[in-house]
Amino acid sequence: MNILLKASSGMLSSSIQITGSKSESNRLLLLQALYPQITVENVSDSDDSSVMTKALNSDDNVIDIHHAGTAMRFLTAYFAVTPGKEVVLTGSARMKERPIGILVEALKSLGAKIEYIENEGYPPLKITGTEIICDKVTLKANISSQYITALLLVAAKLKNGLEISLDGEITSLPYLQMTLNLLNQVGISAVLENNVIRVKPLEQVSPIKLIVESDWSSASYFYSLVALAQKGTEVSLSSYVQKSLQGDSALSEIYKELGVETIFSENTITLKNTGEAQKQLSLNLVNTPDIAQTIAVTCFGLGTACHLTGLHTLKIKETDRLEALKTELTKLGAVVIVTNDSLTLEPSVHINSDVAINTYNDHRMAMAFAPLALKTSIVINDAGVVSKSYPSFWDDMQQVGIAVKTL
CATH class of the missing domain: 3.65.10.10 (Enolpyruvate transferase domain)
Incomplete structure (x- = not known):
């Protein structure tokens, strides 16, 4: 048109x-999938948030997130730490040109099982969910904040939590602070101090309603x-x-x-x-x-x-x-x-x-x-x-x- x-x-x-904010909505939708005690209102009516909701509720073995970059990054982490879940995560032709290697390598260093189906460093990905024991990872601080946020959103569900060390000057700091604030609001301990983010493990949260x-x-x-x-x-x-x-x-x-x-x-x-x-x-x-x-x-x-x-x-x-x-x-x-x-x-x-x-x-x-x-x-x-x-x-x-x- x-x-x-x-x-x-x-x-x-x-x-x-x-x-509602797409950025806030997609973070809270993923947290809600991990912690069903969370209720979310005024969720974004964007395609990206619709794709996110559909993917989180899908039993399909192939998840197509089309153009939704946020969903690709967040769901890569989500499926990687969900034991028993095996999916192929794919998207549009442009999505297959958007790099995701930094996040995949970070997850693999923690013990995740992820394979590239077509081109090294790019979607589509074959993800086999597994329990993550390792709790420390280091990333360049100037990468897209969505890579770091993807790890943060699942961090409290890891057996030992997660410590992320950021090397250099942080890019898009407000987006990281948004993520940390939302984690804190739902009851997860997540603190950024001297370029190190520490998230404590938490099995479940108290019931809470959040308005986007x-x-x-x-x-x-x-x-x-x-x-x-x-x-x-x-x-x-x-x-x-x-x-x-x-x-x-x-x-x-x-x-x-x-x-x-x-x-x-x-x-x-x-x-x-x-x-x-x-x-x-x-x-x-x-x-x-x-x-x-x-x-x-x-x-x-x-x-x-x-x-x-x-x-x-x-x-x-x-x-x-x-x-x-x-x-x-x-x-x-x-x-x-x-x-x-x-x-x-x-x-x-x-x-x-x-x-x-x-x-x-x-x-x-x-x-x-x-x-x-x-x-x-x-x-x-x-x-x-x-x-x-x-x-x-x-x-x-x-x-x-x-x-x-x-x-």
Whole structure:
């Protein structure tokens, strides 16, 4: 499905309910599978969380998680420590290009039984669940936090718990802190100290109900929309709290520089355009790489120069997000330079109209470019890809003043 986006006559609605965080949901779904005493509410309605739920409840010998990278990593650890379970874990063609060797080798060093079916270091995997006795492993600290989180989520179910030593500077620290906080909330002892994480074994937890906070990554597109709108424009989003577990809550500070004020009230944030966007922006997004695409597109739409660093993990996402950003922004008239871990954008003076944006099977490419419709008409190819994390995205865009036409 390809769609044409244009600005309609004005903001039609200023209040949007956003589904639960995909990151929190998938962590809690796996913990719930390990500890049935946990009840989870406001679970994300994303494809990734649906895939996760289906896989955890499946008796099949072959589990296909399609494009869901989080599910691939978390389930690799889950099935590896589930005695008596034997599965083949596979995914889409792109998933078979996304490395998983770091996690597999870490699990194997602990005693897990995992084989590569096709290419060494990549899915699909044959996993034979077994009891894990070893309790110490060392990993590079700058790897994707999802590898470390996968180990943490199953750690308390290991006979002797787990001690993870992290070598170097930790990447995406907020995501690790989210995991540790959720473990602590359900009653698991998990502590990060001096680059060493220690998780104590725990057979079962006390009954507990947890409500998933709405997804801050999804909120980023409304920050972009408000930044590109007229001064005084307001949009309210729920359900959010000021002290969030999600690293992407840094949006409230980052977007001050792009002319958006965040007003917190009970379970709601209101985004307001102050008309005070900076002419240049320099950010290290090592802790929040998922919002890099949104920020880059916002800066382009505002004519703001930007230099974004800390983006090395974007090379192994649903697509190579840095190259994809460069390609699509260039079509619109941008001057962009990317390296292995950075993106530099020169201030724009003109935005081309009726450009078709390719999405590369990447939900964030589709959603990041959508707010530009406030500046120019734009086509989004394969727009249905948003269902991976935000199925109602195009409906919500229409509510806030973006006309959506199927081509």
